[in-house]
Amino acid sequence: MITIDRNSYLESTKSNCLSAAINRFNKAFNNHIQVASITIGMAALPIALAFPANALQVQMNPQTPRLGDTISVVVSLDNPASGSNVTVSVGKDNYTAYEVAPNRYRAFIPTIPLEKPGGRTVIITGGGETKKIPIQVKTRTFKIQRINLPPGKAGVSATKLELQRATEFRAVRTPEKFWNGAFIKPSNARMSTPFGVRRYYNGVFANNYYHRGLDFAGVSGSAVIAPAAGRVVLVGTVKEGFKVHGNVIGVDHGQGVGSIFMHLKDILVKEGDVVKPGQKIGTVGATGASTGPHLHWGLYVNGKSIDPMPWLNGVVE
Numbered sequence: 001m002i003t004i005d006r007n008s009y010l011e012s013t014k015s016n017c018l019s020a021a022i023n024r025f026n027k028a029f030n031n032h033i034q035v036a037s038i039t040i041g042m043a044a045l046p047i048a049l050a051f052p053a054n055a056l057q058v059q060m061n062p063q064t065p066r067l068g069d070t071i072s073v074v075v076s077l078d079n080p081a082s083g084s085n086v087t088v089s090v091g092k093d094n095y096t097a098y099e100v101a102p103n104r105y106r107a108f109i110p111t112i113p114l115e116k117p118g119g120r121t122v123i124i125t126g127g128g129e130t131k132k133i134p135i136q137v138k139t140r141t142f143k144i145q146r147i148n149l150p151p152g153k154a155g156v157s158a159t160k161l162e163l164q165r166a167t168e169f170r171a172v173r174t175p176e177k178f179w180n181g182a183f184i185k186p187s188n189a190r191m192s193t194p195f196g197v198r199r200y201y202n203g204v205f206a207n208n209y210y211h212r213g214l215d216f217a218g219v220s221g222s223a224v225i226a227p228a229a230g231r232v233v234l235v236g237t238v239k240e241g242f243k244v245h246g247n248v249i250g251v252d253h254g255q256g257v258g259s260i261f262m263h264l265k266d267i268l269v270k271e272g273d274v275v276k277p278g279q280k281i282g283t284v285g286a287t288g289a290s291t292g293p294h295l296h297w298g299l300y301v302n303g304k305s306i307d308p309m310p311w312l313n314g315v316v317e
């Protein structure tokens with residue numbers, strides 16, 4: 001028995017206008033029902049349709065991503081029997097697709113300012129099918145900072161311990177989704193440095209540098225709140241050797257999404273704590289490599305620092 005799949009029909013119309021597609025579908029659907037009832041009467045007997053089977057459906061958002069965006073890939077499978085073996089990859093990078101509803105999976109593809117803009121092919125497999133979907137990642141202009149350091153002053157360098165713990169934080173992948181909906185700003189202070197700022201040091205462009213987060217110019221001691229629910233997976237202090245990060249908190253939001261909060265004065269949570277959105281987790285400070293009190297909030301998706309703005313605006317949730 002072939003069941004009529006409304007979604008795969010809609011997709012097969014390749015129309016950008018959803019309401020037109022729905023109208024066309026409804027007409028086609030009704031026509032087929034009429035044909036069926038003439039042929040086989042009113043009995044609920046199998047209805048054979050000419051639509052090709054389409055077990056694997058993919059929705060990508062945003063349609064026209066730009067560098068720094070998180071690309072959401074939602075995969076729907078018609079047949080639960082085809083199992084959970086959904087894969088999403090771009091080049092040699094594989095992204096875990098987590099089940100978000102029955103027969104519905106989602107993977108996040110992070111994009112960063114260090115990548116080249118332009119075409120990529122997203123390869124999706126599931127339900128015994130493979131789809132290759134081309135996407136264009138648009139370029140974007142990031143602000144430029146020119147930093148001049150006196151000779152012999154290359155700044156503070158990170159200790160082995162903090163590099164190790166930061167690497168571990170970026171590697172956290174939890175199948176559960178702890179967050180729900182749009183993120184909220186972790187500080188109500190003015191945003192002082194946006195995401196993605198590139199730098200010249202003494203006139204030399206720093207190829208591997210981009211501002212991996214958002215800065216908030218909060219006064220020392222002002223509240224830092226959890227932007228979304230999660231579990232605390234990292235607490236580090238200057239005393240322990242976090243010379244660059246300063247006092248730092250890392251929160252796992254689940255499914256490869258995590259927040260890091262740097263240069264804190266006070267830390268009000270411990271590793272393993274579950275935090276709610278809006279919960280005060282620390283206070284703004286100037287610890288570590290910081291020239292003045294501010295909060296640095298970095299949002300990581302599958303280990304890469306992406307632009308948190310679409311997450312605050314509810315574009316990704």
Ligand SMILES: [Zn+2]
Nearest residue numbers: 213214215296
């Ligand atoms: Zn920063």
